[in-house]
Amino acid sequence: MTQAQTWTGRRLEVEVGAVAHGGHCVARADGRVVFVRHALPGERVVVEVTEDKGGSFCRADAVEVLEPSPDRVAAPCPLAHPGGCGGCDWQHASAEAQRSLKATVVAEQLRRLAGLDLDVEVEALPGGLGDWRTRLRMVVDGKGRAGFRAHRSHKVVPARRCTIAYPDLVEEVAQQHWTRGAELDLTADSMGQMHIVERPQRGRPRTVSGDGVAVERAGGREWRVDAHGFWQVHPEAADLYAEIVAEWAAAPLGGTAWDLYGGAGLFAAVLAEQVGPDGHVLVVESSRGAVADGRDNLRDLPQVRFKAGLVEETTLTGRPDVVVLDPPRKGAGKAVVDAIAACEPSRVIYVACDPAALARDVAGFAAHGYRLERLRAFDAFPMTHHVECIGLLAR
């Protein structure tokens, strides 16, 4: 396709088909696939093509809704429009519809990549607008204003508030003038303390608010962790996932468990209770800061040992009873799955923030005889296309 033939900027009328992984729906025009944002399945819309590099597909935004879905609602955020903030994908869908869209995506990924035919339900977490997100990253535009990036773009959309975050977080930074091009990491911890750090493109980060130590509560413990390191962003999520790990890892549990991609050891704390004082829990985590936090927070549990390093570079030996793994979005991958399976744990609890990565790794475990026995999925990131899944694999 030559530059002149590209559809970028063109307007098309399309029938919107199924939801796809990544926060858009699939439509067709002239035999090509069009990935449409700001639309819902079953709608008839006018789209404007935003990206067309030739080939079999292009990307577009719905700019006019001709026949709306009954699931369509007015977006609560004024920045949720084509060209606006790229953070939320489903502001225009009811809460029930968002969960149903995510359930469709999880089921589809498991069907396509793992050959499993499952009914998936995505469960709501407590809370409403303004309760959903305790951690955010903002970026600063050329005029020193804090904002969010537009979808698949470097453009910064200035923001005075964010409908999904703790209200004070964004309102506090919106008052101020920031270093152009800097990133701002914002955290509100369980005590309501704000931690804000500005990271300029050059030079040292500057702490603007708070002491950088977040106090969190989960798994029956109080945690003091790096406010800008990893912690679940939904305020209810860490405690809920720890509860599920406790339930699924429960007896008969022998003396050994692993918490891979363990962060500060949220799940290790739960596993330590279960293996008892004479057992062993190994945490593998790449962030030295998280490992330091973990050692500090779990110093009353000598059965927990932290290893700082990459899971894929760690020699995994022994025979754990349970392995919990909570990898980043790309998943664990074949080499790690093979290495875990070679140690023959009786159960694997897989915490996943990307359903495609989960499905690929579930297929990897299936090749070693592990079945997905339980699956729970949570709408831990309302308004976005993200969904958290926790699976129990056993053989």
Ligand SMILES: C[S@@+](CC[C@H](N)C(=O)[O-])C[C@H]1O[C@@H](n2cnc3c(N)ncnc32)[C@H](O)[C@@H]1O
């Ligand atoms: C989704 S977080 C989970 C953390 C922890 N389970 C929790 O819930 O608090 C993933 C963690 O894996 C770590 N990580 C990312 N890639 C890694 C790798 N290749 N090897 C070890 N740890 C890794 C990150 O630093 C992060 O702490």
